[in-house]
Amino acid sequence: MSTIDELSDLPKYTIKAVASQTGIRPVTLRAWERRHEILTPHRSENQYRLYSDRDIAILRWLKNRVDNGISISNAAAEFRAMVNQQLWPEAIPSLPERRTGGQAHSxxxxxxxxxxxxxxxxxxxxxxxxxxxxxxxxxxxxxxxxxxxxxxxxxxxxxxxxxxxxxxxxxxxxxxxxxxxxxxAYPIRRNAPYILLGCAPMEQHELGPLMIAVLLRSAGYRVEFLGPDLPIDDLVDYATYERPSMIVLSATSASSALEMKTMQQKLRKMRQAPLFGYGGRAFDLDPSLTRQVPGIYLGNTLEKATRKIKELLNQPEKRPA
Ligand code: B12
Missing domain, CATH: 1.10.1240.10 (Methionine synthase domain)
Structure with a gap:
C-alpha cells in the first residue's frame, strides 16, 4: 500500500465523482475546503473543481477520522501536523473495505x-x-x-x-x-487555555507528560512542554509572569513526587493562582502519595488525565481568570 503523497496529484475528477468515491456530499466537501484549508482543487477552464487521486485519498483519510468520532477541525489539524513532519499517512483503499475486510492490524x-x-x-x-x-x-x-x-x-x-x-x-x-x-507541528492557539506541563524535580521520565501535551495541543489547548527535572521555585517564578491556567507535573519515583509537596502552597501566593495537577507512575504504585502532595491528582492513565484537565479548564468558576 502506498502513502498519500505517493499518489498522483494530476487533476482529473469532478466533485460528483469525488462524492461518489468518498461518500462525502459535495456541500460538505466545499465546506471542508473553505474552513480547513486541506485541499485546493484545480479549476478546469470552465471553472469546475478538479480533484486528483491524492485529493481523494486525503478526503478518505479525513472521513475515516470523522467516522471514528473526531471533529473535522481536529482531523484536519492532525493531518497537517503529520504532513508537516513528513509523516504522510497511508492511503485508505476504500472505507468499507478497511472497516470490514480484516486487513488492518490491531x-x-x-x-x-x-x-x-x-x-x-x-x-x-x-x-x-x-x-x-x-x-x-x-x-x-x-x-x-x-x-x-x-x-x-x-x-x-x-x-x-x-x-x-x-x-x-x-x-x-x-x-x-x-x-x-x-x-x-500542531498550531499554537494563543487565546486558548494555557497549560504548562513537565516533570517534577529530579524526574527524567518525560514521555508520559509529553504524550499528554500532544493530546491537549491536538484538542486545541495552548500547551507549553517544559521537559524533565523542573525546579519548583523557578517554575513558580515563571508562572507568576506567564500566568498559565494550569500547571501539570509528573513523577515516576516517590522522591520526585514528594518534591512537589510545596508547589500548591507556593502557587497560592500568586494573585491569580493557576490550577495545579499531577500524576505519573509514582502515584499509581503508591496512591497514599496523593494525600501528601496538595493539588489535583489527575488519574492513572493518559486518558483520565486528559479528560480531567479538560473538565477542570471548562469550569470557569474553578479556572483562574
Ligand atoms: C524510557 C524510560 C527511561 C528513560 C526516560 C527517557 C525520557 N526522555 O523520558 C531514562 C533512560 C531517562 C530512564 C531513567 C531511569 N529509569 Co526508567 N524507564 C523508562 C521506561 C522504559 C518507559 C517509561 C515511559 O515513558 N513510559 C510511558 C508512560 C506514558 O507510561 P507510564 O509511566 O506507565 O505512565 C502511566 C501512568 O502513570 C500515566 N501517566 C504517565 N505520565 C503521566 C503524567 C501525568 C501528569 C498523569 C496525570 C498521568 C501520567 O499514564 C500511563 C498509563 O496510561 C520505563 C518502563 C515502564 N514500565 O514504564 C522505565 C522505568 C520507569 N524506569 C525505571 C528506573 C528504575 C529508572 C532509573 C532509576 C534507572 C537508573 N538506574 O538510572 C532512571 C531514573 C531517572 C530519573 N531520575 O528519573 C523503573 C522505575 C521503577 C519504579 N520506581 O517504578 C522502570 C519502571 C523500569 C523497570 N521496569 O524497572 N528511564
Whole structure:
C-alpha cells in the first residue's frame, strides 16, 4: 500500500465523482475546503473543481477520522501536523473495505512490531509502523495501546537484562523525537487555555507528560512542554509572569513526587493562582502519595488525565481568570 503523497496529484475528477468515491456530499466537501484549508482543487477552464487521486485519498483519510468520532477541525489539524513532519499517512483503499475486510492490524500487533523494531534499532521500520498506526487509529489509541505497552515491554526487557541500556535509550530517544515533532507541528492557539506541563524535580521520565501535551495541543489547548527535572521555585517564578491556567507535573519515583509537596502552597501566593495537577507512575504504585502532595491528582492513565484537565479548564468558576 502506498502513502498519500505517493499518489498522483494530476487533476482529473469532478466533485460528483469525488462524492461518489468518498461518500462525502459535495456541500460538505466545499465546506471542508473553505474552513480547513486541506485541499485546493484545480479549476478546469470552465471553472469546475478538479480533484486528483491524492485529493481523494486525503478526503478518505479525513472521513475515516470523522467516522471514528473526531471533529473535522481536529482531523484536519492532525493531518497537517503529520504532513508537516513528513509523516504522510497511508492511503485508505476504500472505507468499507478497511472497516470490514480484516486487513488492518490491531493496536496490539503494532505495539509488538514496534517493540521488536525498536529493540533491533531499526529506525526505518519503527517510523513506518508509527506512520501506519497514525493513519489507522486516533492519537489516544496510538499512545495508550501502542506506545505505552511498547515502552513497558522495553522497560521489562531492560530490567531483566534481555536488552542493553543502549537499546532502551535508543527506543526512548526515537519516541521522544517523534512526539516532539508531533507536538511542534500542531498550531499554537494563543487565546486558548494555557497549560504548562513537565516533570517534577529530579524526574527524567518525560514521555508520559509529553504524550499528554500532544493530546491537549491536538484538542486545541495552548500547551507549553517544559521537559524533565523542573525546579519548583523557578517554575513558580515563571508562572507568576506567564500566568498559565494550569500547571501539570509528573513523577515516576516517590522522591520526585514528594518534591512537589510545596508547589500548591507556593502557587497560592500568586494573585491569580493557576490550577495545579499531577500524576505519573509514582502515584499509581503508591496512591497514599496523593494525600501528601496538595493539588489535583489527575488519574492513572493518559486518558483520565486528559479528560480531567479538560473538565477542570471548562469550569470557569474553578479556572483562574
Ligand atoms: C524510557 C524510560 C527511561 C528513560 C526516560 C527517557 C525520557 N526522555 O523520558 C531514562 C533512560 C531517562 C530512564 C531513567 C531511569 N529509569 Co526508567 N524507564 C523508562 C521506561 C522504559 C518507559 C517509561 C515511559 O515513558 N513510559 C510511558 C508512560 C506514558 O507510561 P507510564 O509511566 O506507565 O505512565 C502511566 C501512568 O502513570 C500515566 N501517566 C504517565 N505520565 C503521566 C503524567 C501525568 C501528569 C498523569 C496525570 C498521568 C501520567 O499514564 C500511563 C498509563 O496510561 C520505563 C518502563 C515502564 N514500565 O514504564 C522505565 C522505568 C520507569 N524506569 C525505571 C528506573 C528504575 C529508572 C532509573 C532509576 C534507572 C537508573 N538506574 O538510572 C532512571 C531514573 C531517572 C530519573 N531520575 O528519573 C523503573 C522505575 C521503577 C519504579 N520506581 O517504578 C522502570 C519502571 C523500569 C523497570 N521496569 O524497572 N528511564
Amino acid at each position: 493496536p496490539n500487533w503494532y505495539a509488538s512490531q514496534l517493540t521488536t523494531a525498536l529493540m533491533q534499532h531499526d529506525e526505518q521500520t519503527s517510523a513506518t509502523l508509527l506512520r501506519e498506526a497514525h493513519a489507522l487509529f486516533d492519537l489516544m489509541t496510538v499512545f495508550m495501546d501502542i506506545l505505552v505497552p511498547s515502552l513497558v515491554e522495553i522497560g521489562e526487557a531492560w530490567y531483566t537484562g534481555r536488552i542493553r541500556v543502549t537499546t532502551e535509550h535508543f527506543a526512548s530517544a526515537f519516541l521522544r523525537g517523534k512526539l516532539l515533532s508531533l507536538l511542534q
